[in-house]
Amino acid sequence: METRARFFVDRMLGKVAKYLRILGYDACYGSIETTSQVQALRKEGYIVITGNTRWRHVPGVFYCEATRWHEQCQKLVNAGLVRLEEIDPFSRCLRCNRALEDVAREEVAGRVPEFVYATAPSFSRCPVCGRVYWPGSHLDKMTENFQQIMGWNLEDAGKRRKA
Ligand SMILES: [Zn+2]
Structure with missing residues (x-):
């Protein structure tokens, strides 16, 4: 689990942060104010994700320009930052980001x-x-949409990792 990506998600992409937590990723979110803050996050090992053009060209920032949360998630998948083989769905608190x-x-x-x-x-x-x-408590409309769009079965992925 330690080798998986950790994310710092710009507050403007709150749904993406929630979704990363559903998938089991360490996903903090908050405001991004300065370049030195971005650099500090990078040093701590975070991948910084933002939709703010201001940070677009800062090294180590993943700029996510799509407007819909599932398109943003799709971009993370396409970029190889989120991978079906390493997700651990429903293993993290959606509110606190802590492992359950x-x-x-x-x-x-x-x-x-x-x-x-x-x-x-x-x-x-x-x-x-x-x-x-409990199994099913993380599931909602968002999860259903995501599964349809990505063709991922999160319940199966969760069971596979537990087995
Ligand atoms: Zn909690």
Whole structure:
């Protein structure tokens, strides 16, 4: 997992950051203000992604000019920055960007809806915010769209990595 890319995503591309987290990538996001900030992020090993033309020619910045989030994701895939072989879907907290930890069913009693408690095969929890996840809890319209566009099956990719 340590060898996978880490991303710093410009605040203007918030959906891309969310999506990278769904795929299991370390994806911070925030404002990009100065060239020295970009250089510092590069030194820390981040790939900086922005749609702001101001940073377009700064070395180490991936400029993403598409306007729709899935086109932006597609560009990351085309550039080889996001690869189906290395994704680890649904392994990270969407809110905190932290890797989730497996948690026993008894520990989430009362913290998830009744039917989820009864039917979900497994649970994981964010060590920072305590949010509980289960297979399917990351899935939404965005995930469906992405799967259709990319032809990737994220649930299968997740299972494959766990196996
Ligand atoms: Zn969290």
